[in-house]
Amino acid sequence: MLGLVSATAGAxxxxxxxxxRYAQEAGVAASTFSATRGETLFRTEHPGRxxxxxxxxxxxxxxxxxxxxxxxxxxxxxxxxxxNPERFTDAAKVEKWFRRNCTDVLKRECSAQEKGDFxxxxxxxK
Amino acid sequence: xxxxxxxxxxxxxxxxxxxxxxxxxxxxxxxDGGGYTLPRLTNKNWQQExxxxxxxxxxxxxxxxxWRKMMGDLDNHFGENASLDPVTQADILRFLEAxxxxxxxxxxGRRVMQSIGANDAPLRIxxxxxxxxxxxxxxxxxxxxxxxxxxxxxxxxxxxxxQGNFDEDAVRIxx
Numbered sequence: 001m002l003g004l005v006s007a008t009a010g011a012x013x014x015x016x017x018x019x020x021r022y023a024q025e026a027g028v029a030a031s032t033f034s035a036t037r038g039e040t041l042f043r044t045e046h047p048g049r050x051x052x053x054x055x056x057x058x059x060x061x062x063x064x065x066x067x068x069x070x071x072x073x074x075x076x077x078x079x080x081x082x083x084n085p086e087r088f089t090d091a092a093k094v095e096k097w098f099r100r101n102c103t104d105v106l107k108r109e110c111s112a113q114e115k116g117d118f119x120x121x122x123x124x125x126k
Numbered sequence: 127x128x129x130x131x132x133x134x135x136x137x138x139x140x141x142x143x144x145x146x147x148x149x150x151x152x153x154x155x156x157x158d159g160g161g162y163t164l165p166r167l168t169n170k171n172w173q174q175e176x177x178x179x180x181x182x183x184x185x186x187x188x189x190x191x192x193w194r195k196m197m198g199d200l201d202n203h204f205g206e207n208a209s210l211d212p213v214t215q216a217d218i219l220r221f222l223e224a225x226x227x228x229x230x231x232x233x234x235g236r237r238v239m240q241s242i243g244a245n246d247a248p249l250r251i252x253x254x255x256x257x258x259x260x261x262x263x264x265x266x267x268x269x270x271x272x273x274x275x276x277x278x279x280x281x282x283x284x285x286x287x288x289q290g291n292f293d294e295d296a297v298r299i300x301x
Contacts, residue, residue, distance in 0.1 A: 073275035
């Protein structure tokens with residue numbers, strides 16, 4: 001029972017609470033996050049290994065409501081909360097994947113501003 | 127008091143039944159596989175973290191030295207960033223070492239060890255001689271089918287790989 005309580009306590013975040021957090025970190029108002037910039041971040045291609053361009057869409061597909069595939073073929077559940085309400089409800093998980101995936105695709109970590117822009121976009125994908 | 131005693135009686139009966147269930151001969155035979163069913167292992171972090179990108183490869187497929195090398199370089203995990211927080215990373219490594227090919231806990235592990243040099247620390251399971259020999263009838267064209275992708279995708283053909291079942295009878299190669 002205790003385990004249950006603490007397990008749910010860890011997942012008390014939401015897209016809105018995450019945006020508030022990233023706004024504080026970036027020193028801007030959450031209302032200034034831009035869904036347009038967030039979508040651009042998702043779709044922009046960067047030089048990858050073997051000269052092939054990579055973007056977030058390489059694994060997540062161009063439609064964030066669709067399931068994607070990892071490089072070894074394992075299913076990735078949809079990224080958009082509209083299709084997968086579990087997304088963006090666990091700050092530690094969100095941070096882990098921004099850290100990994102930004103480093104892979106952009107060759108650097110994403111800024112708090114970029115993370116906020118991204119959530120502003122993905123959370124309103126219908 | 128009476129209820130308490132009766133309750134305890136029920137509990138211990140359940141205990142006996144479950145001990146019996148786990149010591150049936152058929153279960154023993156599959157505990158460590160007539161070779162190809164791996165011991166049932168549970169480690170929450172191993173399952174959650176490793177299996178978010180690929181199946182949680184069994185620790186007995188590689189020796190301890192391999193796992194140490196791999197877990198020490200998660201920032202560049204076969205070209206991808208798979209970094210973890212230090213606590214989770216250490217927990218998974220302890221688990222991998224305790225059940226590694228050279229830990230003496232599985233038959234597959236012993237076979238893997240026989241197929242590599244004593245000081246080898248391969249990072250790819252698919253490069254051990256054991257793996258190559260086991261798959262020598264699979265052509266390059268088959269590996270690269272879209273439905274399979276690569277030899278790293280065990281579950282494409284070993285449909286119950288996630289459950290540790292690598293029995294040849296359970297293999298279905300997709301078209």
